[in-house]
Amino acid sequence: MKETLSGNEAIxxxxxxxxxxxxxxxxxxxxxxxxxxxxxxxxxxxxxAPNEKVALEVGIGASFGGGRAIVAMKHVGVNVAADPLxxxxxxxxxxxxxxxxxxxPELHSSQNEQDNRHYAxxxxxxxxxxxxxxxxxxxxxxxxxxxxxxxxPVMLRTTTRISHGxxxxxxxxxxxxxxxxxLMRDPAKYVMLPGNARKRHFVVEQRMSDLAKDAATLPVNRxxxxxxxxxxxxxxxxxxxxxxxxxxxxxxxLGLVHPLPLDLxxxxxxxxxTLYVVEELDPFIEExxxxxxxxxxxxxLLSLCGELTPGRLRQGFGLPAAQQMAAxxxxxxxxxxxxxxxxxxxxxTLNRMKAYVSGDIGCYTLGFMPPLSAMDTCVCMGASIGxxxxxxxxxxxxxRSKVVAVIGDxxxxxxxxxGLMDMVYNKAASTVIILDNRITAMTGRQENPASGHxxxxxxxxxVDLHMLCKAVGVQHVRTMNPLxxxxxxxVITEEMARPEVSVIITxxxxxxxxxxxxxxxxxxxxxxxxxCTGCRACLKIGCPAIQWLxxxxxxxxxxxxxxxxxxxxxCRQLCKFSAIGEANER
Numbered sequence: 001m002k003e004t005l006s007g008n009e010a011i012x013x014x015x016x017x018x019x020x021x022x023x024x025x026x027x028x029x030x031x032x033x034x035x036x037x038x039x040x041x042x043x044x045x046x047x048x049a050p051n052e053k054v055a056l057e058v059g060i061g062a063s064f065g066g067g068r069a070i071v072a073m074k075h076v077g078v079n080v081a082a083d084p085l086x087x088x089x090x091x092x093x094x095x096x097x098x099x100x101x102x103x104x105p106e107l108h109s110s111q112n113e114q115d116n117r118h119y120a121x122x123x124x125x126x127x128x129x130x131x132x133x134x135x136x137x138x139x140x141x142x143x144x145x146x147x148x149x150x151x152x153p154v155m156l157r158t159t160t161r162i163s164h165g166x167x168x169x170x171x172x173x174x175x176x177x178x179x180x181x182x183l184m185r186d187p188a189k190y191v192m193l194p195g196n197a198r199k200r201h202f203v204v205e206q207r208m209s210d211l212a213k214d215a216a217t218l219p220v221n222r223x224x225x226x227x228x229x230x231x232x233x234x235x236x237x238x239x240x241x242x243x244x245x246x247x248x249x250x251x252x253x254l255g256l257v258h259p260l261p262l263d264l265x266x267x268x269x270x271x272x273x274t275l276y277v278v279e280e281l282d283p284f285i286e287e288x289x290x291x292x293x294x295x296x297x298x299x300x301l302l303s304l305c306g307e308l309t310p311g312r313l314r315q316g317f318g319l320p321a322a323q324q325m326a327a328x329x330x331x332x333x334x335x336x337x338x339x340x341x342x343x344x345x346x347x348x349t350l351n352r353m354k355a356y357v358s359g360d361i362g363c364y365t366l367g368f369m370p371p372l373s374a375m376d377t378c379v380c381m382g383a384s385i386g387x388x389x390x391x392x393x394x395x396x397x398x399x400r401s402k403v404v405a406v407i408g409d410x411x412x413x414x415x416x417x418x419g420l421m422d423m424v425y426n427k428a429a430s431t432v433i434i435l436d437n438r439i440t441a442m443t444g445r446q447e448n449p450a451s452g453h454x455x456x457x458x459x460x461x462x463v464d465l466h467m468l469c470k471a472v473g474v475q476h477v478r479t480m481n482p483l484x485x486x487x488x489x490x491v492i493t494e495e496m497a498r499p500e501v502s503v504i505i506t507x508x509x510x511x512x513x514x515x516x517x518x519x520x521x522x523x524x525x526x527x528x529x530x531x532c533t534g535c536r537a538c539l540k541i542g543c544p545a546i547q548w549l550x551x552x553x554x555x556x557x558x559x560x561x562x563x564x565x566x567x568x569x570x571c572r573q574l575c576k577f578s579a580i581g582e583a584n585e586r
Contacts, residue, residue, distance in 0.1 A: 002168055004168055008158075011156070015098075015140055017174045018143075019175045021578065028077050029102075029110075052080040056088070065182070072100040074101075075102065078099075082119070088091035092152055093327060105281055106306045113306075115282040117258060120257070128255055129157045131253070139156055150211055189468070215256050218255070222255075223267070226247075231249065231251070231297075232251050234277070236257075241310050245319065248270075275296045330358075342506060343482065347527070350374040350406075357377075358403065360408065361442070364406055365442075385450070401497060420472055425473070431496050432503045434506070445513060450462055474501055478495065480492075480506055483508055487571065492519055526560055532579050536558075546559070562583070
């Protein structure tokens with residue numbers, strides 16, 4: 001049957017057709033929809049993990065038990081999962097194990113642009129790279145065959161365009177003849193004490209050598225001969241750009257990008273006059289081709305930065321730009337917190353207090369944007385608390401009270417709790433604010449261990465963040481209403497003045513949570529045009545529901561969009577002229 005699927009949907013379908021038993025992930029764009037589509041197949045036990053390392057460990061356990069497992073994460077998530085990954089390369093698998101890395105060239109929603117093909121080489125595991133949704137499905141199934149045939153985990157790398165782009169896919173029935181999982185003891189293979197690990201290293205090297213030889217005959221690596229004057233080695237979405245921009249060129253399309261099919265590359269290079277490599281980000285393939293002593297052109301034509309596009313490929317090869325349709329003159333739409341977001345009041349207060357804010361990854365990263373402008377650092381998931389500890393260790397004592405770490409509930413459970421343990425253990429006096437909105441909001445409202453529900457929407461135990469902070473040794477833990485500006489200023493001021501570790505937990509949910517009884521809309525607010533003086537104080541919170549009408553009143557007046565207003569009340573608290581009040585009816 002044919003369906004139109006995104007790459008993420010096709011991977012989920014491929015997992016189902018491959019007979020996967022267990023799926024685990026931590027949400028992160030552009031990989032999030034893989035698990036959200038796997039839940040369509042009840043045959044697969046699917047769950048969100050607190051972080052990517054745990055997700056991979058769940059997959060490893062399922063594999064060791066003999067079941068096929070798939071683990072998904074965005075590219076930076078592999079950094080978190082790297083510890084078990086590198087040793088998993090040594091143990092090998094029982095049931096097939098596939099690790100999806102969804103890379104994000106151009107940083108559409110990420111903090112860096114790392115090229116995770118290097119991880120496959122570094123960890124010494126094979127990596128497949130699909131070019132469209134059909135290959136996402138096919139390569140997912142192929143990955144399990146490779147995994148079990150060569151006793152290795154397999155990585156599959158997508159990029160944002162592959163993850164979210166849609167194309168026609170031919171689906172089929174799932175496999176039915178897989179062995180049933182069962183406990184099997186083999187300590188020499190699965191217990192990586194030095195004595196066992198030394199022996200397994202030889203196994204790893206032999207496996208990669210075998211794979212490199214076999215790669216030349218894998219159908220996913222193929223030569224497409226056309227005009228022999230120009231030969232291009234490419235993979236992933238770049239293959240389609242090459243076919244669109246340089247349709248007459250001969251192509252070596254790589255589906256397995258690690259290990260490279262070196263014999264096939266030599267054969268292709270011998271058939272063409274000039275050889276090029278077209279690839280996004282790093283010269284991963286190009287450098288290995290050059291190491292073979294083959295002359296090749298690549299990154300002198302194409303940038304190391306950003307995603308490749310047909311236009312950039314044309315520019316690199318000196319071709320005239322394609323005719324473009326006239327672009328609409330649309331107003332700029334900078335990223336912003338939602339109307340009524342409970343984080344807004346906290347960042348407004350931190351800005352007023354001139355706090356030095358050590359930030360983290362999530363919706364609250366938008367606290368960096370004007371007019372809130374209340375974030376000074378942001379590096380990676382869970383780093384805010386550890387970085388705050390580092391800052392207070394080096395700055396003068398009179399500046400230490402200015403340092404505040406902010407982190408979300410999901411991110412705190414991801415890896416932030418470790419930073420808090422360190423902060424308490426090593427007596428790095430600072431204030432931590434956990435912005436608990438009861439959901440993993442930034443990636444689309446995924447559940448987490450504090451939300452009280454599983455991926456399958458089943459009610460479950462909810463981590464008590466207050467008790468968790470107390471359990472790691474924090475003596476001062478307070479709860480705060482982030483929509484009450486006076487309370488925010490009072491609580492944050494008191495805790496910043498405290499020469500000890502303290503934690504403030506906010507208690508208002510994300511406005512986008514649809515579950516009954518979690519978020520309740522308040523009354524709609526309106527601006528009285530006769531009372532509005534045009535002071536613009538209400539604009540300082542950057543709420544999208546508040547519009548500025550410059551042509552009205554003496555200095556212009558504010559207007560609140562009734563469709564966007566959630567009734568959070570923060571703007572009313574900012575108006576010193578009582579021009580903002582509740583509407584008679586919503």
